[in-house]
Amino acid sequence: MRSDFTESVIEIIRAVPRGRVCSYGGVAAQAGNPRAARQVVRVLHSCSEKERLPWWRVVNSRGTISLKRGYGFEEQLDRLKAEGIECSSAGRIDLERYGWERNG
DNA sequence: AACCTGACTTCGG
DNA sequence: TCCGAAGCCAGGT
Numbered sequence: 001m002r003s004d005f006t007e008s009v010i011e012i013i014r015a016v017p018r019g020r021v022c023s024y025g026g027v028a029a030q031a032g033n034p035r036a037a038r039q040v041v042r043v044l045h046s047c048s049e050k051e052r053l054p055w056w057r058v059v060n061s062r063g064t065i066s067l068k069r070g071y072g073f074e075e076q077l078d079r080l081k082a083e084g085i086e087c088s089s090a091g092r093i094d095l096e097r098y099g100w101e102r103n104g
Numbered sequence: 105a106a107c108c109t110g111a112c113t114t115c116g117g
Numbered sequence: 118t119c120c121g122a123a124g125c126c127a128g129g130t
Contacts (some may be wrong), residue, residue, distance in 0.1 A: 003127090024112050028126090035110040037124050044111065046128090058111075066111040076111085 005031055009043045016042055019083045020100035021093055023061045030102065033065045037061075063099070065091035 002010075008031035018020050024037040033039070040058070040080040056079035060066045065080075065087075067073040075093060080087055087093045 005127095028112085033126080034111090035125050036127080037125085038110060039112095039128090041111050042126085042128065053110085060111080061113060068111085072111075 003037065005033055005039065006043050006047075008032060010047060010051050010053065011039055013053045013055070013058060014051075015102075016054060016100050018054075019098070020083060021057045021059050021063075021080070021085065021095070021098050022100045023063075023095075024058055024066075025061050026099075026101070027058060057083075057100075059093060062102075063093045063095040065093075 011099055012027050012030050013022075016077070024040045025034060027040045028034055028036040031040075044053065044055050044058065047053060056076040065073055065076050067076055077087060077091055085093060086097050
């Protein structure tokens, strides 16, 4: 059985609209524990495929892709661009514009 | 139970 | 704005 926190994380990531992004910390905060950003990472590692989560819509607090080149960076960049999100070749995104929050 | 690790975050310099 | 250090969480060894 998964913890409530994990369940919430999965639910929240699924709620991120197409064409929008959210930070690991943001997801953690909405799930009830703003300090558990790293736990969000763990959830992605263990359930992103099984739960079919839009993992590419999760970036770090600076609005950049955390994955390394050759290790998912390109795929995430492509998926984001495919949704109409503008990102620099370095993987930077304007959170003011694409960042998602429940009430925004 | 201690120790290590990771797709993190914040703070200072 | 970029980099390093320290803080934080929980699952795996």
